[in-house]
Each structure stands twice: as C-alpha cells, then as structure tokens.
Amino acid sequence: MAATGSTLLPDIYLIELEGIPTLLMHGDLLCTDDKEYQQARIMLRSDAFAQDFLSKTIKDRKAIAADYRQRSGEATSLKADGIMDVNHQTVITVMQQNGALRLIHGHTHRPDFHNFDLDGKTAQRIVLSEWHTHYGAALQATKAGIISRPIELTT
C-alpha cells in the first residue's frame, strides 16, 4: 500500500460520488450462489488459518498459494457460469442496508453497467474490468455519470 499510495478499504465502503451514495465492494461477498467459495472465504480469513499460514516459511507459503490458485482455477472451470456471478437479491439487500443507489465492484471479471429499479428509483451496478500486464481500465466520475476509460500500463 505504501509503494502504490493506496488505502485498504473495508469490505463494504460507502462514499458520495457526484451526489449519489455509492458503495465500493470487492464483489466476492455478493456471489452468494457460490456456497463453496463463501465457505472457503470464511476459512481463509479465520485467525486460526492466518496463524498457521504465517508460521510457515515464505517458500512454503508461496507453494501453498500456487497450489490453491491452481485448484481454484480447476474448480472455477467446473462451476456453472451463473454461480460465479453476483446474486441480484444480495445486491439489492446490501444496497438497501447501506442506502446506496450505485454499487461499484470487481471480482467477477464481467465488466458492465447494469441499471435496475431499486424501491422505485433508478440504481446502477458497475462492474470493473480485470487488469492485465499491459492494460487495464479505470472509472472516471463526472457530473453526467461514470465512464470506463482504458489505461495503458507501462512497466
């Protein structure tokens, strides 16, 4: 974080963006149809797991992470497509609980702008693009709304 000048936000973070209450989330908490992932998430974030993991050498930790990544890729390729997207009812509930009319998240790698009705008002869910070695995308907020702009990355 120090190297990039970034700030670690909590899982659910509400901001006011051009006058619209906007939720920022990673997005994985919204994928409630993927029970297996939600179970694994609880385990991976537990104090017991962290203590055990951090007691290992860097080399062992890297090997375990690589193994998890491979097995996650295999599991992902076997899951039905819809299971790994957000659950719309979960989106509605989280937005209602936080008084938001806009939600910005990533995680699903399905970049898009979704407009829908939320208690009689127009609400928006914006899904961020994934980043690659040489290019990515960023959102730009203007008075007229939010647009996605491609970014070239130099290394």
Ligand SMILES: [Mn+2]
């Ligand atoms: Mn993710």
